[in-house]
């Protein structure tokens with residue numbers, strides 16, 4: 001019997017494992033298989049990566065998003081490089097405990113991005129540093145799709161940004177912890193949602209996996225060199241799993257398990273999470289109409305960012321977990337992040353909204 005746990009709004013990491021992922025893990029179980037990725041399940045993962053991201057794409061399963069990011073950035077940075085341009089909200093900048101700096105020896109070079117998106121002209125901020133031996137060389141751009149604040153680069157926007165970086169000799173990494181949510185919003189493939197970037201941290205955990213992400217080399221011109229380097233880098237970043245088949249099975253299920261309509265699991269899960277976030281926002285709109293809360297970002301993927309009185313947030317938090325994002329415009333307010341996952345139900349949104357209305361002293 002599965003316990004009937006509360007659906008919270010803190011993170012898509014709070015969610016359960018999708019049954020089709022669990023079934024894939026069970027299918028990978030039993031008997032012995034060669035370790036460290038030399039197994040038949042990882043061979044199927046390799047095939048799924050090529051089918052999903054192009055015939056030259058190479059994928060490397062890893063354990064978590066921080067590991068995928070640091071491994072990707074290290075692989076993309078030359079020995080004498082080390083500067084990584086990223087937005088002020090970037091997970092690599094704020095939420096990885098300094099791992100890019102400590103483990104990777106990298107320096108994050110911050111750009112303002114109020115809605116999470118960087119625009120091409122901003123790359124000029126670090127252009128003068130190129131060729132100056134006194135400066136960390138800004139040779140890699142790391143962008144996040146969908147962004148940390150729930151916005152999505154359009155295909156035109158991300159393509160223009162990637163092209164602008166390439167024109168300046170800068171390689172591009174996509175933190176794709178939520179690339180599935182972006183692709184679902186845009187109605188494009190996972191590959192197209194990356195806009196021609198070089199390397200992707202392909203997220204599985206927030207999209208219904210138990211644990212598992214992959215570093216994917218997207219740029220065919222880098223497939224040989226990075227394909228050669230990455231096994232060593234992954235080992236050194238402690239992201240090489242011995243029983244890799246269980247991670248590979250999860251990611252393969254996300255890419256290949258289709259429903260009757262032919263939709264892969266990644267798309268079904270992301271679409272659900274996105275739709276539910278839009279629904280949650282609609283449910284909370286009466287509070288905005290009464291001037292009690294204020295939405296602070298567009299809801300383009302699976303998150304709702306909303307500023308509310310601290311007292312209201314604290315009251316609702318008695319029943320539901322969610323994160324404060326940053327202080328609000330006044331001391332009495334706080335901006336919070338409400339995150340929906342593949343398993344967040346409409347009923348859970350209704351119950352959350354009812355709790356918010358009750359806490360605000362109004363009827364739904």
Ligand SMILES: Cc1ncc(COP(=O)(O)O)c(C=O)c1O
Pocket residue numbers: 064065066067091092144147148175177178205
């Ligand atoms: C944008 C982004 N990147 C990467 C990650 C992955 O982090 P972790 O190392 O916790 O798997 C997260 C998780 O919250 C994230 O939001």
